[in-house]
């Protein structure tokens with residue numbers, strides 16, 4: 001399939017990208033790694049009149065410690081996160097999860113900002129960011145604001161971003177040597193998760209169990225009240241309405257959520 005015709009604008013800075021979004025409004029779409037947007041354009045499920053290329057903004061790609069947090073530029077590609085010494089030392093869940101995204105080609109093109117903004121409920125890195133209780137820094141014509149991850153993903157392909165804003169940075173608390181676990185169930189190694197569970201510091205997030213990535217709140221509450229891992233994990237699907245599709249029906253997803261949560265918590269408990 002061939003995308004519909006579009007105008008192409010390359011932004012050299014975040015300010016240029018915001019100016020282009022302000023000028024073109026809903027007609028414009030940001031292009032980062034293109035690995036989610038371009039397939040949609042080829043199917044004509046996305047038909048932007050203007051593509052604003054943010055893939056070569058120099059100040060957009062970094063992983064650094066900032067006080068008690070690790071700050072990651074939105075243009076950071078999955079493989080850069082996977083290989084970052086700072087991320088490995090300060091927040092090891094993230095580089096591990098980055099290494100589980102798709103295949104090497106996807107990891108060399110896909111960006112953290114792109115996967116966060118795309119809001120696919122099956123995404124690996126947003127699941128980890130949600131378990132880490134991080135925040136999303138966005139910038140628009142009025143300046144920057146920080147949105148907790150718990151308030152950022154609103155549903156399938158839906159976020160708290162305004163049309164003239166872009167994601168500029170992701171921030172997560174430094175977890176250092178705290179235990180963590182990530183369990184991703186796929187039929188083939190390079191696939192998207194059918195269900196995935198991330199666990200760190202008593203928090204659990206799940207992929208593909210709702211319209212967006214979600215926290216397993218019943219599990220977290222049980223853990224906080226002294227339940228065993230087995231007891232808490234048995235509640236992982238409570239209150240969630242997973243969908244059925246060609247990969248798995250809802251009941252199987254519920255089973256996976258409980259099982260993967262238990263495994264992720266067990267791994268995290270071993271430090």
Ligand SMILES: Cc1cc2nc3c(=O)[nH]c(=O)nc-3n(C[C@H](O)[C@H](O)[C@H](O)COP(=O)(O)OP(=O)(O)OC[C@H]3O[C@@H](n4cnc5c(N)ncnc54)[C@H](O)[C@@H]3O)c2cc1C
Pocket residue numbers: 029030031032033034035036037038054074075100101102103106109110111112113114115117118122123124125161165166167168190191192193
């Ligand atoms: C074959 C294949 C396998 C994959 N497997 C997996 C997998 O196993 N797990 C997984 O999690 N993902 C997987 N992905 C998705 C991959 O992680 C994508 O890279 C990611 O979802 C989108 O990142 P991107 O940089 O390519 O974004 P793009 O495709 O460029 O953009 C996606 C959307 O986000 C918007 N956007 C991009 N950057 C910003 C920004 N900074 N601010 C605001 N909006 C922005 C765009 O306008 C667009 O709407 C796979 C993709 C492919 C093609």
